[in-house]
Amino acid sequence: VAQEKINTDIVTLTRFLTEEQAKHPEATGDFTLLCHALQFSFKSIAYYIRRATLINLTGLAGSSNTTGDDQKKLDVIGNDLFVAAMRTSGKCRLLVSEEEEECIVFNENPTARYAVVCDPIDGSSNLDAGVSVGTIFGIFRLPEGAKGEKEEILLPGTELVSSGFTMYGASTQLVLTMKSGGVNGFTMDNALGEFILTHPNMQIPKSRAIYSVNEGNSLYWDEPVKEYFNTLKYPVGKSGKPYSARYIGSMVADAYRTLLYGGIFAYPSDKKSPKGKLRILYECAPMAMVFENAGGQAVNSRMERMLSVVPEHIHDRSGIFMGSQNEVQNVIEVHKKHR
Numbered sequence: 202v203a204q205e206k207i208n209t210d211i212v213t214l215t216r217f218l219t220e221e222q223a224k225h226p227e228a229t230g231d232f233t234l235l236c237h238a239l240q241f242s243f244k245s246i247a248y249y250i251r252r253a254t255l256i257n258l259t260g261l262a263g264s265s266n267t268t269g270d271d272q273k274k275l276d277v278i279g280n281d282l283f284v285a286a287m288r289t290s291g292k293c294r295l296l297v298s299e300e301e302e303e304c305i306v307f308n309e310n311p312t313a314r315y316a317v318v319c320d321p322i323d324g325s326s327n328l329d330a331g332v333s334v335g336t337i338f339g340i341f342r343l344p345e346g347a348k349g350e351k352e353e354i355l356l357p358g359t360e361l362v363s364s365g366f367t368m369y370g371a372s373t374q375l376v377l378t379m380k381s382g383g384v385n386g387f388t389m390d391n392a393l394g395e396f397i398l399t400h401p402n403m404q405i406p407k408s409r410a411i412y413s414v415n416e417g418n419s420l421y422w423d424e425p426v427k428e429y430f431n432t433l434k435y436p437v438g439k440s441g442k443p444y445s446a447r448y449i450g451s452m453v454a455d456a457y458r459t460l461l462y463g464g465i466f467a468y469p470s471d472k473k474s475p476k477g478k479l480r481i482l483y484e485c486a487p488m489a490m491v492f493e494n495a496g497g498q499a500v501n502s503r504m505e506r507m508l509s510v511v512p513e514h515i516h517d518r519s520g521i522f523m524g525s526q527n528e529v530q531n532v533i534e535v536h537k538k539h540r
């Protein structure tokens with residue numbers, strides 16, 4: 202039998218971060234340490250999700266979070282793991298989590314320079330069915346002289362120094378981007394306990410005939426949104442072929458597919474949810490940064506650049522359209538006609 206070709210030059214996340222840090226002589230290593238803490242939270246959340254059905258972690262916790270969503274047991278555990286990882290990293294000053302009403306201020310880390318935003322387990326309504334969920338995160342660097350006050354985290358996505366998400370699916374995937382550009386994808390090797398660089402320099406295809414939206418809301422959509430999706434389903438002219446629909450209902454999974462295959466993901470604001478469903482700080486902005494850095498686009502329901510939106514409150518929501526450059530451009534064009 203032929204011997205399997207063994208790769209002995211593996212790029213782990215740890216190696217990747219060390220090599221990135223070396224490119225920036227001014228770097229102190231704080232960001233790298235923060236990322237190590239993040240990576241541990243991803244591994245531990247992935248571990249409990251895989252074991253959930255076996256150790257009675259499915260179902261509701263009996264509580265609800267700030268915005269009235271019922272919390273699952275795993276929502277609570279995922280949040281606790283994430284908060285503990287950030288606190289003990291020593292590098293995180295402020296933390297906003299979907300599961301915490303208030304911004305957490307880590308006074309025990311008074312010199313920490315980073316502010317982190319997260320949705321520890323996004324898509325948790327899918328958890329008990331074993332459908333992919335994930336963690337979304339964004340990292341801001343607080344300006345010199347920041348006092349560590351809650352309001353200091355109300356920043357637009359353009360201020361993110363890094364963001365990304367994980368997907369706990371058939372395998373655990375991590376997508377990471379940094380201000381310096383480039384989107385890199387890692388796959389968890391459970392035997393090694395390491396994230397391995399498997400998708401270097403991810404680029405989203407310029408266009409693809411796939412749309413991803415909860416069409417059950419179409420009754421409530423505004424005219425331009427209805428018209429846009431109708432143009433995909435009932436095409437006129439020479440292309441003639443309708444788009445395929447794919448909607449998992451976990452943004453991380455829908456986003457991961459869209460990043461790899463191209464297409465468009467949307468959660469528009471509508472008459473039922475005039476502000477949209479997804480949260481600006483820890484869902485929309487981090488995803489928008491990933492899509493832009495991979496060569497795609499992300500806009501809100503007013504067709505403004507998603508990354509430029511400044512939230513007024515930590516849990517503010519927004520409509521979002523994100524995906525391939527040309528697909529998002531088509532939404533923008535349809536909206537222009539309606540002005």
Ligand code: AHM
Nearest residue numbers: 270323324325326415450451452453
């Ligand atoms: P969550 O943070 O409470 O899990 O909600 C966010 C999720 C996204 O992952 C997904 O895109 C969306 O909600 C699905 O919503 P809907 O069930 O309305 O289609």
Ligand code: MG
Nearest residue numbers: 320322323324
């Ligand atoms: Mg969420």
